[in-house]
Amino acid sequence: MEIRMRPIGVVHSPYKKPEDAPPQGGETVSRIEIFEEFKEGLRDLEGFSHLHIIYWLHRSKGYSLLVRTPWDTRLHGVFATRSPRRPNPIGYAVVELLAVEGKVLVVRGLDAIEGTPVLDVKPYFSGIDAKPHARAGWFEEIETREKGDRKRAP
Amino acid sequence: MEIRMRPIGVVHSPYKKPEDAPPQGGETVSRIEIFEEFKEGLRDLEGFSHLHIIYWLHRSKGYSLLVRTPWDTRLHGVFATRSPRRPNPIGYAVVELLAVEGKVLVVRGLDAIEGTPVLDVKPYFSGIDAKPHARAGWFEEIETREKGDRKRAP
Numbered sequence: 001m002e003i004r005m006r007p008i009g010v011v012h013s014p015y016k017k018p019e020d021a022p023p024q025g026g027e028t029v030s031r032i033e034i035f036e037e038f039k040e041g042l043r044d045l046e047g048f049s050h051l052h053i054i055y056w057l058h059r060s061k062g063y064s065l066l067v068r069t070p071w072d073t074r075l076h077g078v079f080a081t082r083s084p085r086r087p088n089p090i091g092y093a094v095v096e097l098l099a100v101e102g103k104v105l106v107v108r109g110l111d112a113i114e115g116t117p118v119l120d121v122k123p124y125f126s127g128i129d130a131k132p133h134a135r136a137g138w139f140e141e142i143e144t145r146e147k148g149d150r151k152r153a154p
Numbered sequence: 155m156e157i158r159m160r161p162i163g164v165v166h167s168p169y170k171k172p173e174d175a176p177p178q179g180g181e182t183v184s185r186i187e188i189f190e191e192f193k194e195g196l197r198d199l200e201g202f203s204h205l206h207i208i209y210w211l212h213r214s215k216g217y218s219l220l221v222r223t224p225w226d227t228r229l230h231g232v233f234a235t236r237s238p239r240r241p242n243p244i245g246y247a248v249v250e251l252l253a254v255e256g257k258v259l260v261v262r263g264l265d266a267i268e269g270t271p272v273l274d275v276k277p278y279f280s281g282i283d284a285k286p287h288a289r290a291g292w293f294e295e296i297e298t299r300e301k302g303d304r305k306r307a308p
Binding site: 001002003004005006007008034038040041042043044045046047048049050052054056065066075076077078079080081082086087088090092093094109117119120121122123124125126128129130131132133134135136137138139140141 | 158159161188192194195199200204208210230232233234236248274279280285290291294295
């Protein structure tokens, strides 16, 4: 089974190359240009403070089932990471929506580079999407260890 | 530009038809079977309490830029809703991970029907993904109005 998609828009970002982008979006402001033919689909979007952005990691070549991340030296299963080297290189970010300017979404926190094809935009509903107490396995272990290290440091 | 993907797994759900599934996943327990060739990518996933599941709404035919939802009678831009009638019919849900049984993820809260192709699984990090105070425009207006109506009711 093969699945085909096409971009609904494109990212304009101060990040020009994959190595420019932080592992997660940080505070950078980007612009998502939705193509004219899909513009009508943006009606009522301006009332949302946050959006899910699903995009295509067009610079990602190939994938690995076990990957290293910037956070530690161990290998993790790719599905237990946000690595771009995925079987389907789909990017995902929660962004803050700062403004809707015609067919352009001005957003904060998107870790996608200039020219990234956008596949979908969805509204963020805190009731179903926000899990503030979620546990994050291997990543939390590192955070806990680092806090311990800082406490032990002179 | 055409983008091609292939399923990494398949959903086994008590929901057999689109009309069986609630608008959002509710409390149902489903099983996500990851195909054997991608199984190694699950290493360390069991430490996460929640996952992002990205899937293909294979029963969705065509799209509309303006859609009605179960919540009210007005038309909204499709990108301001979670309607399946999207230009790229990508489904998205945050689920609770109950267990990893070999290559099967047992999850709660997936609003996908039996046989749904899964495109990606990502770990949920509360620090970047949880926005408990997100505002939800047109949807919140309905909730507020309904609360008002209940107060006014005898």
